Amino acid sequence: MPRKTKEQTEIEKEENTRKPAKKATTVSKKTTTKKATEKAASKKAPAKKKATTKSKTSATKKTSTKKTATKKSASRKKPTTKKPEAVEYYDLPYRYNQTVVKVLAQTPNTLFIYWDISDKDRKAFEEQYGENFFEKTKPVLIIRNDTLDYSFEVEINDFANSWYLHIADSKCDYKIELGRRPITKTEKINFDYIYVSSSNEIEVPNDKVLFNQNQKMVYFRDIKTGIQTQKDITNISFIRNMGKIYDIYDLGENHNTNILSNPSSGSIYQ
């Protein structure tokens, strides 16, 4: 798609910095200091105001008027009724006050995890384990690889609400558990670990040709008739042909699909 040039962007950036006040509160990934809740954010965003300026990213705003005159009235040259334009301003809620853990695969070896604990659940922990529960415990993420049946733990911190994690094994199912471990044990905090919540399960992508699968048979399906047949691919000519096809792709150590530079994934000729 057509893109804006650097010069434009810079001019606009300057313009935006000159604009007074009403700046969006960007959701900061690693801060939890702002206590704005979703309702507060949505209340901050009245649908209609009689404001005459509007936060825009493009050219400066021309106060537009809504035409209320009909064609007939226009032909009689009646003055059009000016109606103040509805100005909307929204900010993203800082949080949704839900206990949630979600995991996404960024790459075959990187997970992205975000989480939150609702006020209700926080209170429940404090009621059960003391009001300093969150000071006396630290958050951890337990990464479970359900395919290879192992898990490992990463210590995180209460200033974060999302994390990128390296994982060793691609094409495996992963599930993340958010929990807490005591920093110092007290009378009430006398456990080694306490569960908070767990995530959706995902399969991370595969990142290699699966030649090592010991496949002997492959199946073919006629998609018109639905008839399925199988082929033994262990015969020499089949293996040779397949090898020759895959030789074309040059899938050695240096194979990298990123040599191509799509406009939809990075501009060309810049």
Next chain:
Amino acid sequence: MQEKKGYVSFVLHAHLPFIHHPESDDYLEESWLYEAISETYIPLLTNFQKLVDEGVKFRITMSMTPPLLSMLDNKLLQKKYIKYLKKLIELSEKEIKRTAGDERLNKLSHYYFDRYSNDLHLFKDVYKCNLIEAFKHFQDIGVLEIITCGATHGYFPILYVNEKTVKAQIAVGVQTYERYFGRKPRGIWLPECGYVPEADKYLKEFGIDYIITETHGILYANPTPVYGTAAPIVSPEGVVAFGRDLESSRQVWSSINGYPGDFNYREFYRDIGYEADYDYIKPYIAHNGVRVHTGIKYHRITGKTEFKDYYNVQWAKDSAEKQAGHFLDCRTAQIGTLAQYTENPPIILCPYDAELYGHWWYEGPYWLYVLFKKVYYDDCNFELITPSEYIDKYPNMQVASPCRSSWGANGYSEVWLNPSNDYAHRHLHVAGDRMCELAYLYPNAKGLKKKALNQCARELLLAQSSDWLFIITNGTMVDYAKKRIKDHIGRFTKLYYQIKDDNIDEEFLKDISKKDCVFPDIDYMIYK
């Protein structure tokens, strides 16, 4: 004549995010559509027509995304496009006078005047402002296969944590296609080629036969496809997947030696919007005086130099013809090799962004025209085909699960999920869950509530557009992209509470329904 041993299939992905601002003329982003119409869509249509008129048999596939179709169908945007053209014609008339003392430049000024005047004639008098119908015509006569896409180009590998949101993207994509083309699509361009196997059952539910994947979507499939990307595979759920051919992609896309970098081709970055005297050009750039591309560009790439020679239309055509010949020879050699190893004749799938042709690579549509003529007339060992035709001819294919993949940088989700844009995902996920909650709580609503629920679905879909995430990563127009996410999530959230509180603000609903007027037939019950 050589025996035909295989096929080449071109798939052009035509997409722009839904940008519609009835409230103002000042959004520069709306001009993306006008530039794409003049530089890509009309040139493609013109070249298709030339091929038909000349009796050249050809086949091509295009995905036309629902937001693009909605914009092409929008009366206000059609009017604005005509206004855009008239200004360009006016500017090129002035340019003819201004460049009168320089023969080469003056020739180019005339070229632009003729070109934009012709665009206006074609758009108004020939196509009657209806480019969708123009493309549909070529589908109806059998040379073009049009396929669909996700409703708003939502990126499945991130949305699928709530599968219903993926289902809705597919459902609305299919619905929009039917609205404009009067039949069901056989194929779908997965937004950003983002494949997740969880989508297969919904693709089947809505009658989709095939998808396009990035090369490793096939090569890393399980089990390994024995013919690589030279043959499609079918997933266990029954969705056929064609993989992008690497060799032909490199020839066009490579940032080092790709065709569009030919020194005779038009230089994209030299435009009179930036170069002409400021007072002279001011009426033709942004309202706030920011210099922008006008579309009038006088230079050719020339070389890796700051000094740029004037563009020469004939030289550019010569290069396009030479490169079309090169492409033809390479595919002939490639198919000759592959055909020895495959059971069915191999297929070389060449998917590209449609906007590469004409917008980025100005001569691209002409290159396609020359190539298609060469395939028809020259001695080569392949024919052009659409994926549907290939499936119909060779329905027997290997069963394998394509690899989770995309065509973004590094092949997975980094473009749409990285520290610059990861803040957005929790909002998109929550809004998706809430939309399902609304559909569950208020099934088959009527009247105002139904209108509000349908608008909620539109706002959610618009927020999910992968373009906003891409733009944020790319670092240009970031403010606009961030604002769009905030606006749609904001409108959605406000309506969500109004519906739940049974207190819908009709004026607010009317206002946002006018701005976000995409998918008039949407039914929020797709989220149930």
